[in-house]
Amino acid sequence: MIELDNLSKTYAKSQSKAVDALTLTVPDGVIFGFLGPNGAGKTTTIKLTCGALQPDSGNVKIDGISMTKAPLAAKRRIGLVNDNPEIFGRLKALEYINFVADIYRVPTALRKERIDSLATTFQIADVLTNPIASLSRGMKQKVAIIASLVYDPQNWILDEPMVGLDPEASFQMKEIMRQRTAEGKCVFFSTHVMEVAEKICDELAIINKGKILFVGTLEALRDLRASEGAQDATSQSLEELFLELVDETDGVGR
Ligand SMILES: Nc1ncnc2c1ncn2[C@@H]1O[C@H](COP(=O)(O)OP(=O)(O)OP(=O)(O)O)[C@@H](O)[C@H]1O
Ligand SMILES: [Mg+2]
Numbered sequence: 293m294i295e296l297d298n299l300s301k302t303y304a305k306s307q308s309k310a311v312d313a314l315t316l317t318v319p320d321g322v323i324f325g326f327l328g329p330n331g332a333g334k335t336t337t338i339k340l341t342c343g344a345l346q347p348d349s350g351n352v353k354i355d356g357i358s359m360t361k362a363p364l365a366a367k368r369r370i371g372l373v374n375d376n377p378e379i380f381g382r383l384k385a386l387e388y389i390n391f392v393a394d395i396y397r398v399p400t401a402l403r404k405e406r407i408d409s410l411a412t413t414f415q416i417a418d419v420l421t422n423p424i425a426s427l428s429r430g431m432k433q434k435v436a437i438i439a440s441l442v443y444d445p446q447n448w449i450l451d452e453p454m455v456g457l458d459p460e461a462s463f464q465m466k467e468i469m470r471q472r473t474a475e476g477k478c479v480f481f482s483t484h485v486m487e488v489a490e491k492i493c494d495e496l497a498i499i500n501k502g503k504i505l506f507v508g509t510l511e512a513l514r515d516l517r518a519s520e521g522a523q524d525a526t527s528q529s530l531e532e533l534f535l536e537l538v539d540e541t542d543g544v545g546r
Contacts, residue, residue, distance in 0.1 A: 293478055294318040294447055299340055299350035300502075305468045310336040312502035314350070318480045323469050325493035326482040329538055333502040334482040335375055338451045338504035341480075342372050352456075368396070371445035375452045375482075377432035380427030385416070385435045388424060389442055396443035403442055411440045411498055413464050437465070448472060454488055466492050486531035498534060500541050513537075 339345040352359035411417040517525035
């Protein structure tokens with residue numbers, strides 16, 4: 293479970309808050325989508341969640357563990373897939389995955405089983421001994437995904453994970469998300485792809501200008517829009533609901 297409490301972050305030399313008093317709970321057992329337009333604050337929120345950035349104020353808890361007070365224990369419970377798969381280009385893919393498995397002290401037999409299974413699922417078993425720099429973007433993304441799962445973290449956090457993946461790999465990602473939440477784990481991912489979010493997310497949060505606009509199910513979003521007088525809210529796609537909601541807040545300053 294991820295608990296973000298009143299998080300704020302302003303980058304140096306910036307006039308506005310990238311993340312503004314953001315409070316959000318991502319429970320275990322649901323696929324949770326994080327949606328927002330470019331520059332909304334999704335990546336910043338994810339970096340704060342993983343302890344890669346320090347908030348100016350507010351708190352992050354991972355499975356009840358404070359990121360500030362016990363960062364190692366909190367980070368141990370997170371598997372992260374960044375929005376940019378540029379990782380250790382000189383290492384071979386397998387060396388990188390083993391490096392991550394070493395850090396998290398995954399026993400040899402168990403890591404081999406997991407790597408074999410994931411490499412087969414993502415169809416990259418034949419390139420695991422190639423240098424990462426020589427792989428395509430999608431292949432690098434797959435290596436990053438495998439590395440994030442090799443220690444079977446309770447909380448799987450992904451920033452735009454579907455970008456660059458082929459349809460088969462996207463399908464496998466959704467299967468893994470579904471499987472992990474069925475096991476009671478936490479899956480939190482950002483996306484621009486509304487069709488993906490509409491199909492697979494059990495719950496959504498929508499962010500714009502660093503502020504959360506909505507948290508809940510797609511049905512709850514439809515009900516909310518209908519109660520606010522939006523025409524045809526019950527039959528609108530997530531894309532339409534999203535665009536309207538973001539449009540309405542775009543005139544509002546940070
Ligand atoms: N390293 C940085 N230094 C200064 N400002 C930054 C930095 N990273 C992001 N920002 C600013 O913070 C705000 C939020 O950016 P962020 O990358 O979190 O958005 P995002 O929702 O992930 O966008 P995208 O959909 O394009 O990935 C933007 O106004 C952006 O310009
Ligand atoms: Mg981003």
